[in-house]
Amino acid sequence: MTGRSMTSATNKLLPLKDLGNQPKGPYTLASAVLVDAGPEEAGVGCLTIENGRIIARSKVPDPRYPTYDCSDFIICPGLVNAHTHCAMGFFRGLGHGKTDMIENFLFPAEKALTPELLEDLSLSYIAAGIRAGVTMFSDHYYFVEGVGRAIEKLGARGIIGETVADLGGAFPGAESTKRMHTMLERWKFSDRIAPSVAPHAADTVSKKLLTELGAFAANNKMHLHMHLAQTTGELQRVQKREHISPVRYAANCGALSERTLAVHLIACDDDDIKILKDHNVTAGICPVSEIVYERLPAVDRLFRAGITTALGTDCAASNDTSDILAEMRIFSLLMRDRGVSLEDYSFKDTLAAGTVNGANLFGKSHVTGLLKTGSAADLVLVNLAVDILPASNPLANLLYSANAGHVDHVLVEGRFILRDRKLTMAGESDVKLSYVKAVETIKKRLQKA
Numbered sequence: 052m053t054g055r056s057m058t059s060a061t062n063k064l065l066p067l068k069d070l071g072n073q074p075k076g077p078y079t080l081a082s083a084v085l086v087d088a089g090p091e092e093a094g095v096g097c098l099t100i101e102n103g104r105i106i107a108r109s110k111v112p113d114p115r116y117p118t119y120d121c122s123d124f125i126i127c128p129g130l131v132n133a134h135t136h137c138a139m140g141f142f143r144g145l146g147h148g149k150t151d152m153i154e155n156f157l158f159p160a161e162k163a164l165t166p167e168l169l170e171d172l173s174l175s176y177i178a179a180g181i182r183a184g185v186t187m188f189s190d191h192y193y194f195v196e197g198v199g200r201a202i203e204k205l206g207a208r209g210i211i212g213e214t215v216a217d218l219g220g221a222f223p224g225a226e227s228t229k230r231m232h233t234m235l236e237r238w239k240f241s242d243r244i245a246p247s248v249a250p251h252a253a254d255t256v257s258k259k260l261l262t263e264l265g266a267f268a269a270n271n272k273m274h275l276h277m278h279l280a281q282t283t284g285e286l287q288r289v290q291k292r293e294h295i296s297p298v299r300y301a302a303n304c305g306a307l308s309e310r311t312l313a314v315h316l317i318a319c320d321d322d323d324i325k326i327l328k329d330h331n332v333t334a335g336i337c338p339v340s341e342i343v344y345e346r347l348p349a350v351d352r353l354f355r356a357g358i359t360t361a362l363g364t365d366c367a368a369s370n371d372t373s374d375i376l377a378e379m380r381i382f383s384l385l386m387r388d389r390g391v392s393l394e395d396y397s398f399k400d401t402l403a404a405g406t407v408n409g410a411n412l413f414g415k416s417h418v419t420g421l422l423k424t425g426s427a428a429d430l431v432l433v434n435l436a437v438d439i440l441p442a443s444n445p446l447a448n449l450l451y452s453a454n455a456g457h458v459d460h461v462l463v464e465g466r467f468i469l470r471d472r473k474l475t476m477a478g479e480s481d482v483k484l485s486y487v488k489a490v491e492t493i494k495k496r497l498q499k500a
């Protein structure tokens with residue numbers, strides 16, 4: 052299903068290697084198999100890009116513009132990792148088999164963090180994500196400005212929220228709220244980074260503080276990103292303290308709305324699911340992480356209640372990769388396992404969970420997670436290698452045949468951030484060196500503690 056025959060005879064097809072890394076355009080990526088979660092069927096087509104936006108999606112290229120041959124690629128929108136803690140790359144591989152991981156393992160280790168380490172620690176997870184086609188990372192962490200800097204450095208897009216908690220976590224107390232406001236006051240990121248309000252979880256944030264944060268997010272029309280009902284332990288702690296479920300507690304505090312991403316939702320009953328639906332909350336589901344640290348939430352019941360899902364990977368302790376392509380495949384399989392048919396939850400629905408549903412949280416209408424006119428040109432070029440062909444069902448091929456090794460190029464706002472599988476915005480060896488140094492430093496700090 053390669054599309055050379057679809058191309059107008061008036062357009063000379065240029066090799067993609069002739070396109071610079073930072074083109075302003077207009078330029079056309081032609082003859083690719085276009086796949087997104089929108090209403091248009093997957094098939095061969097062209098995208099014309101100017102100043103970072105898609106200005107046309109067409110069957111044949113416009114003869115006015117330089118046209119590059121993409122007949123060897125599936126092009127899909129940049130994938131969105133809706134829930135990460137990028138700096139936790141230094142926990143990679145260490146979470147397996149830990150019981151009550153969050154309380155007993157992560158929080159004590161995180162006390163060794165310093166703001167200076169955050170940027171370098173984040174690079175590894177962001178690089179891994181970009182190599183798997185992720186263009187947007189929604190991060191929730193301490194000293195999160197460093198994560199924002201790392202995302203900017205590698206050319207990706209991000210939503211960053213300073214983790215706020217007063218009853219638990221690595222840095223409980225008023226300081227965390229102060230850090231959030233300080234970050235917002237001295238905000239100095241490009242348009243590719245957006246802020247979120249990020250309470251840690253229902254068991255670690257008091258009623259007073261969660262109510263304040265809910266009101267702050269509502270008044271400023273900000274995305275609110277929180278762990279919710281993430282473990283049985285959280286459910287027990289909130290029930291003991293508040294005599295209600297974590298979901299009802301968050302609703303009572305005004306933290307739930309159509310701008311809320313509630314992450315994990317493992318410890319939810321049907322009443323909780325109804326509350327989530329009534330408030331139009333998006334469920335942040337991280338299948339691998341949830342299985343590693345406890346269990347998969349009731350994704351079938353969330354779906355049947357009409358709740359939208361955005362996929363994330365969570366942290367490297369409970370998910371050793373930041374690969375949303377893999378997460379989509381696993382999620383699609385788990386939906387089948389839970390009795391949700393492909394007719395009810397299609398491949399497009401799965402792709403939506405890894406693209407448009409998370410992109411909606413960015414809060415700017417041009418960042419759509421779709422291949423449509425007016426959208427940001429955040430794109431993934433997946434190599435139609437022989438192990439993917441024949442591309443006769445491109446959605447199935449993308450979700451079930453392709454893996455991160457097929458992601459050749461990644462563009463954000465029409466510019467290459469991954470080219471021929473290499474980062475373009477920073478030297479690969481420099482990124483590795485900075486990361487390894489930061490990991491050594493934190494290990495030394497942990498030994499002293």
Ligand SMILES: [Zn+2]
Nearest residue numbers: 136278365366
């Ligand atoms: Zn998390």
